[in-house]
Every structure is written in C-alpha cells, then in structure tokens.
Amino acid sequence: MMGDGVKQILAKPIQLADQVTKLAGDAHTSRQECLELKAKTEKLAALLRQAARAELYERPATRIMQDTELVLGKALGLACKCRAHGLMRRVFTIIPATAFAKMSTQLDNSIADVSWLLRISTAGADDDQFLGLPPIAQNEPILFLIWDHISNLHTGSVDVRSDSAAALASLARDNLHYAKLIIEEDGVGALLRLVKEGNVDGQENAARALGFLGRDWESVDRMLNAGVCTVLTKLLKDGGPMRAQAAAAWAVAELAGNHFACQELFAQNNVIRLLVGHLAFETVQEHSKYSIIPASKAMSIHSVVVATTANKPGFDDDRSSSSSGGQFRHHPNALSQIHSVIESTMASAKSSKAAAAAATATNGAVPPSKPILSSGFGTKGRDSEDPATKAEMKAMAAKALWQLAKNNLAICKSITESRALLCFAVLLEKGSGEVRYNSTMALMEIARVAEDNPDLRRSAFKPTSPAAKAVVDQLLRIVDKGVLDELLIPSITALGCLSRTFRATETRIIGPLVRLLDEREAIVSRESVLALTKFASTDNFLRVEHSKAIIEAGGAKHLVQLVYLGEQLQIEALILLCHIALNVPDSEDLAQAGVPAVLAWASKQGHMVQDFRVDSLLPTAKAKMELYQSRGSR
Template sequence: MDDLKAILARPIQLAEQVIKWAEEAQTCRQECLDLKAKVERLATLLRQAARADLYERPARRNLEDTGKALDKAAALLDRCRGHGLVRRVFTIIPAGSFKKTSNQLDNSLGDLSWILRVSNYSNADDLDDHIGLPPIAQNEPILFLIWEQIAVLYTGNPEARADAAASIVSLARDNDRYGRLIIEEDGVPPLLRLIKEGSSEGQETAALAIGLLGRDPECVELMVLAGVCTAFAKILKDAPMKVQGMVAWAVSELATNHPKCQDAFLQSNVIRLLVSHLAFETVQEHSKYAVASKMSIHTVLMDKKNNGASSASASHHDTLEAADQATTMLAAKPTGGAASSSATGAGTSSSGGGGGVGVAGTKQHSASLSGTSTKAREFEDAETKAYLKANAAKALWQLATGNAAVCKNITESRALLCLSVLLEKGVDDVQYNSAMALMEICLVAEQNADLRRSAFKPTSPAARAVVDQLLRVVHKADYDELLIPCIISLGCLSRTFRATETRIIGPLVNLLDEREADVSREAAVALTKFACTENYLHVDHSKAIIHHGGAKHLVQLVYFAEQAVQIAALLLVCYIAHNVPDNEELAQAEILTLLEWASKQAAMVQDPLIDSLLLEAKIRMELYQSRGAKGYY
C-alpha cells in the first residue's frame, strides 16, 4: 500500500501542472478551460485515493491509465500556451484532440470513482447500490464483477464478505479462466483472512472457494505461497466441525491437483490435525494419538497402570499396550511443523472410553490438536461428524499419494488403527475414503522398505487391524467400491507376511473366479506380488496359490478372459511355473501346454518381462515334467 501512495504522487503533481497550463492557454481557450474542470475533479479524486485504503490490483491499473491521460492533456495544453507569435501561428492542433483527451479524462474519472466506491464498502446495503460498469472493465465485464467481489472481501463487514465469497464460488465454478482471474487479481489473501476471521458461514464458503480455485498446479502453488497451509492448519485446530470438514475437502482438492503441495501441508502440521479428527470417537483412548516430546516409557507405564487398575487383567492388558505406545512415541521423529504438536483429539469419546486423560492431558508434554473441547464436539449431529471424517480421510488419501514422508507421518500418528476401524464401521464416503487412504499408504510402503518395516511389521497391533479389515472385505467379495482398493492393498503388503500367515492367499485366489474382469485382474496382480522372485517367500506363496486351486482358475483366465486379464494371469502363471515347476497340480492343469500356446500369441509376448519369463518357465517345466511325463499324460 505504501508503494501505491508513492505511485499516486506523480498523477497528483501532474494534475496540478495541467491546471496551471490550462490557465495560461492562449489558443483554444474554452477547450482548455473545459479540460481544466475535468482535471480539477480528477485531482480531487486522486487526493481522496491517497487518503483511502484502496483495493490495490485495479487501483494500479487505473492509476496507470490516469497517468497516461494526464500526460496527453499536459502535452495538448502545453501547445496552447503562449510561446511567441510565430510558434502560435505554425502550431496546428487537430480538431479531434480535445475531444479524445476529454474522453480519456472522463474514463479516468469513472474508474477513480468506482475504485473509491468499491474500496469503501461500509455495510451490506452497499452491495446492492452499484455505480455501474467502470470504463476500465468495458472490454472485459467479468473482470469488473471479480474486482467488486474481491474489494468487498477486503473491506466489507462480515455478512457482506460472506456474500462476496459466495459470489466468488459461483464464478470459480463457471470456468477455469474465471478462477485464474480471481487468483491473479489478488482474491486469495482476503479469502484466507475470511477463513481465519469470518463467521462460520463465511469460513465455510471461503474454504469452498479455495478448493474450487486450486484447479491446476500453478494456481495451487500461488495459494500455497499466499499462506493457505497455515490458514487451514488454524481452522483444523480450532473451528466449527462443519468448517473443518470443508477445509479438509479443500486440502484434498489442492493435493489432488498439485501433489508437490503435500510437503507444505506436512510442514504445517495439517497431517496430524487430520488424524486427530479421524481419531475422535473412532477409538476409545485418544492418548494413543499424542506425540510426547520428553517422556520415559516408565512414565507412560505408570500412568496407564494407575488409570487401568480396576482389574488385574485389564491392568496387564493396558500395560502391554502402553509399552507399545511409549515405544512408538519415543521412536517417532517430528517432521517439519509437527515437531512440537500432538495428534490427539481432546478429551474422551462418547462411547465411554475413559483412558484419554493422563499422558495426553499433560500440558507440558502434549497439546490438543482439535482446539475444540470434546464436550462441544460430541453434541454435533452424526451427519456432520461423518462429513468431517469422510473429508479428513480423503485429504489423507490425497496427501499420502506417492509421498513417503507424509505416509511415515501418518503411520507414526497411529492413523492406521483409525482407518481400519472406519473401513469396518464407517458409512458411505467414510469407508471408501479410508480404503483409498490405506491403499495409497500401502502403495508407498511397497516401494519403501523403511516405511514397510516400521508401519506394517507383523507384531504391530495397528498393522494387524488393517490386514484383518482388508481381508474381511476381500473374503466377503462383494463387488463394490471397497473391493478393488483392498485387493491392491493386500498385494502391496505381500512382502510383510510371514510363511506362517496362511489366511491371505485363499481369499485372493477365490477372486480369480470372479465374473467381474477388473476384480479378477487385480487379484491376479496382487497374487503376482506374492509369487514374484522379489518376494523372499515366493516358493511358499506359489505353493499356497496352487493349494487353493489357483491353477485351474488361471488356465481359464489365460484362455478366455479379456486381454488385460489374460496378461495379468499369464504373468502369474509364469512366476508359479518358474517357482515350482515340478508341482503335480500344474501338470494336471496342463500349464506347459498353456505356456506353449501363449508363446505363440503376439499380443501376449509384447511385454519383454512376460517374454523372458515365459521362455524360462517353459524350460523349467519341460525339464522337471519330462522325468515323470508318463505319470502326467
């Protein structure tokens, strides 16, 4: 704004110069006096602008045009001044010059009047008292409307700002170009301020607008630079639950359209705040979601022991659970902005779990992330609670996609247990978004050994809970939106299962006989991750696949399924034939004949991996089966 004040100095000085020269005019006196009158009005408006808080973006453009108009007026009036008889005689002023300059000054007057008007909305009634389209926006009327609404966001009262945010939402929904204009015209800063300071309605509408504006990476990057991560963190920490749900949705939109913003949200502690909302009324003990800064295992054990001393068995169970909790707390390494914050919802859930006091309530060690008392949140209606959980899970899903640091932060906050519970007991979008969040974490863990070992170790209660729920969905085998992500998740976790874990393969093999092609294909892809040579237990898993009847299903798929399923099934067959070529069930299923047939199908051998595996699998099966061919054929 100081720069704008400095910019105003020149046109004010130039206007005074033009007025003086108009008074000194020797030729075209009446026309010069007419210009003088307009410049005097312009000078008055310029001085008003110097005393006002202007909406800077249109003000700069207006002042630039005003300066040009004054320059032309000054040049014209300078030619009309007394410079001697000879010069006056030979000075020719075109007839249309005064009219053109007068029109330009009129435009500047209209623009300045408009900018002063929209920069000083004092009450809601002003919104309906428009002064018309300013000349500066004649060639692009939508720009005028955008400027007006953004100006209200800067200077209006709370009700007017909420209405302006609703108008911004309508414009952003219309098309991408309007959204880009809103961002270019500095519409994001007042929206963020409304998110922080506005009424509940205004906050929710502003968050919706931000989510709609983040349609491409460049727009999201500009909003991140404007401070959207900090503003969202504040809302997720302390705001009405419905507003928090809209902010969580906006986070998911920004992360979807520009994955590079994931780290910015991580550093702003948004991940842990989202987890705290998942934890609220999902698990009984919110202390599990606290990240203590300085705390010994002994402290945690004693706290848990004192709280759970009502019975011997309960005390023993709580002590073991607390030991696991304390180890997780002490092992967790804060990342970015999460260094000194906890990831807990405050207080105790309505289901009656009373273990949320103690450690999590120790002020010097951890702080509430919810910012809103549990008592207040418990009175929210079930629909609002589900809305927040669904959007929090969706945000975590998008933030976790392809980002190991975010996934590590999520799993260290013990969100896996929350997601597994919501996958079982959530409703509609809550279930689906939880399944997708788990799938994305598993996809990253598949490629990241450190995350796989820390988050999905077989002894981890949270990891066991996740596997139990994934298996429940796969075993149920209902063709719904949960089945595919759960199949993919189990496949990604293939290297975390021990040889003694025998319950995984069977349900996946059963899905090979599924009538839906995409289910059969994903089941084949998941089983391939068990049977591929990169899996240390590939021989054991291959035998398990055969034991559960996988061979006959795979033969049917390779021969008769659509091409995508054929390729996935053939790759699995190649690995199994390579791993256990002497298996009698493979011979009985005539897998060697299948491999020979497939090797002659051009569409199936285009993939270099399949081509090499197919040849090796044939060689190994011919070697082993030739020994007992008589027994097989």
C-alpha cells in the same frame, strides 16, 4: 494490498490535470467546449487528490493511473490547440468537430475509474452498494471482478468478506486461468487473513477458495511461500467450527495432492496428529480425547492398546513361530475385541485421572509418578455438531491423510504409529459414502509404501497388532463381497501390497482374489492378477505356499483363459502363470489345466515375448515345467 508506490504514480496525473485546467480556462477558440473540458478535468483532479490521501488497492490503481495519464495527456494537447495566438495560427489549427465529444467521454471514463478505485479501497464503504465494474474493465471484466472481491476481503464487513471469499472460490473452481489471476493479484494473503479472523462462513469459504487455488505445482508453491500450511493447521488445531475445519482438511488434501513439498511442510506443523484426532473423534469411544504421557516416556494410545491386547486371550502372539517376519491369523471377532480393549484402556486412563485429581485435592499437587492427561486438540462444542458435519469432517480428514501419505515413508510411519489404522478399520465397517472411500484410499497408499519398506511392514502390520488385523479383515470383506464399486480396486491393491505380511496358513486372502479373476470387468481381473503376482513372485518368501493356494482355489484355469483370451490382461496373466509354474512345476493341477500348452503357445507369440518381463520368465518356466512334467509321466 495498499502500497506507497501508488503515491508516486499519482504525481504525474495530478500535474497533467492542473495544466489542462489552466490551459482550458485561457482558451481563445472553442471556449464553450474548453469550459466543459475544464470542469471535468477539475472533477478528475479532485478525485486524484483524494486518491493521494487514501490507501489505494495497488494492483488496479497502477493500471487505472496509467490509463488516466494517457487521457490527460491527450486533453492537454487539445487544450493547447485552443490557445493558438495570431490569425494565421488559428486558421491553420484544425480541431475536428468530434474531438471534444471523444475527449469528454474519455474524461468521464477516467472519473468513473478513479471513483471505483476509491470506493473499493476505502474501508467502511457501503457494503450493500453494488459497485459494478469501471469502464476500464470492458476488455477484461473478470480481472476487475477479482479485484473487487479481493478488495472486499480487506475492507468489507464480516458478511461481505465471506461472500467475496465464496465468489473467489467459485471463480477458481470453474477456471484455472481465473485461479492464477487470483493468486497473481495477491488474493492468497487476504484469504489467509480471513481464515484466521473470519466468522464460520468466512473461514469455510476462504479455506475452500485456497483449496481451489492450488490447482497446479506453481500455484501451490506460491501459496506455500505465503504461509498457507501454518494457517490451515492452526484452524484444524484451535477447535473452531467443524464446518470450517472440514474445509481446511479438504484444502490440505488438495494442496498435498498437487505438490509433494506440502507433505513435509504440513508434517512439520504437526498436522498428522490433528487429522488423526479428528478422524478418531467418536470413531472409537474416548479414543481421541487424551494422550497418556508418563513423566519418563510418552506412550500413545495405540501402543497401550497393543500392549494390553498382547495379554488378552483370543489374540495370538506367535512372532517366534513366524518364518516370514510378519503375518496374520484370522480372528472373526477382531473388531469387538479391539473395542473392548479400547474401552478397558480408556477406563484405566479415567481411573488414573480420577486418582490424580484426588491426590491434588489431598496434597495440593499431582504425584510425579502419575500420567498427565493432555488434550490432543480443541474439542469445545464438537459434541453438539450435527451428524452430517461430523461425517464430513471425518471424510475430509481421511482424504487429507490419504494425500499426505502418498510415497512418503515418514508420514506413513507417523500415521501408523497413531491410532489411525484402527480408525480406518472402524470407519470401513461402520462408515458410509466418502469417508469409506477416503479411508480405503489412505490404507492403499500406506500399503504401497509398506510394500517397499520392511520396517514399516513390521511395525504397522505386525501379526500381533489388533488394528492391523482389523484393517485386513475389512479389506478382505470388501474383496470377498466382490461388488464392483469405488472400494473394490483400492482394497485389492492394498491386499496385494501387504502380500509379504501373511502367514503360509493365511489362505483366506487367496480365494477371494482368485474368484475375481473371472470378473467380467477387465479392471477388476487385472488388479486381482497384479495382487496375486505379488503373492507368487520371487520377492515373497512364501511364494511356493501361496502358489499352491492359488492352484487349489482354481486359479490355474482362470489364468489359462486370460492368457488365451484376456486381451489387455494377457501379459499380466502370463507373468503370474510363469511365477506359479516356477514355484510348483510338478503340480498335476497345472498340467490338467493346460499350463504347459499355454506356455508353449505364448512363447510363439511375438507381442508377448517382446515384453522384457516375459522374456526373462517364460523360457525358464516353460523348461522347468517340461522337465518336471516329463518326469511325472515316466
């Protein structure tokens, strides 16, 4: 903030001020006006010398000194005219009557500018004094307001710094140009310092300001170079006030959503584990408090749960009987069984801790074969936080995980290898408001990545995983309810992306999606069509079984109507109908629903056949249906 470069630009104004003072004191004409000019110049020179001894805020100092130098140059010219020697030179030296009045006003403005600069740059200034804006700020008041607040972040009291951070957050939120100005005027560094050193309000306001500043790719890139990832991660880790940590999690979400490079940088700072820890706190009993780390190999709570669950009655482990490599069976009491598994696992962990403590008391050392219980992140004082703050923390942690997971396989693996899936399932069941929405969006992004990555599908959504079963149960519950809210579309999308993880016997997914084809809202019907297409497409090993399930659920008649009357949905509905016709061309239900006729009609519609997807599917589906249906008629 304060730089030695300012000292160099002060030299010329001080030199000019001394020259004006000397010439004005020796004036031969307009002596009274020159004495006033001298007095004001001396006052300005004193302020400039005071500035030379101070640590000035470099950004406004440069502009103010440039303007002051221009004013003093004009004053020097005016003083020179008043020292004209000889009668003829005095006669022909014309000084307008308004010249001194104009110069007096300019000097007053320069005095006010330098005084303002000294006040905002001086530590220990009167925090209750409203400094206002200097005269130089008349043409661009917002810039000088920003300078004032940034200066307060460096030199103000704890409360003043917090208020200035809140003001910068408000400016950045309301206007992208203001956000860019704050970054250009070195506001990021001051805000990061406040995140590390401020009180609760200061940390929260600074974190929110950082989130609002990261509005575009370029701005976030400059913030990354300033070390924003490390500072926000440290706040999430240190167990500080939950309000401030929630703001930090929100800022992580904002930055990650606007710059893909944030994902890797935050992951390198181990932010995923911290966010999952915040998400798991009080979501599942004792779930986030310990990591069990044997001496030989680390084992996560998630792996302990899965290993324990595999031996529990009520959970099937039919990996050998699965033909698709990873599907689900329906367990109505899945969540209650998961909770009992967690509680028993944590009871075992507590017993291990008690045994280790007893061994320490007896032998003076922990036996090397016992697991070491280590804190995942700071938990001091978290139990005393109010419910609203806890809910906000979970919502922001879920939002950050959602943004970090977008199109990032490594982060999705890190999330699913933790206890996050189980937490999302519980929050979908028991949470409300923003935490449910953010959890659903996070699951949708993870499912999108898993759709294109078999390894992630097999590891995160394998059939024996109780967390994955719980997730599917909650997504299906939302879809089955069929209420158009902010959760419905991402839930439909997630189920579609997971289509290759379901068994042939898992028909409970198809029915709710088919029912939504008759939804009045086009966006719901469209998402349902797209999801069902993933069940019936050639990429799905069980496409024939799923296509039969769609037909049995009454999907054919809905799709025929959408092809005829669906407007924006015509192409998508036709593509799904073509896939079903290719998979089960001999279906009597398809014939009764009029599928052959609608395929023949669509082949004559120019706007449909021009779509390259339809062009590659429709002729084959139409020919195959005609072949099998004609055989059936014979």
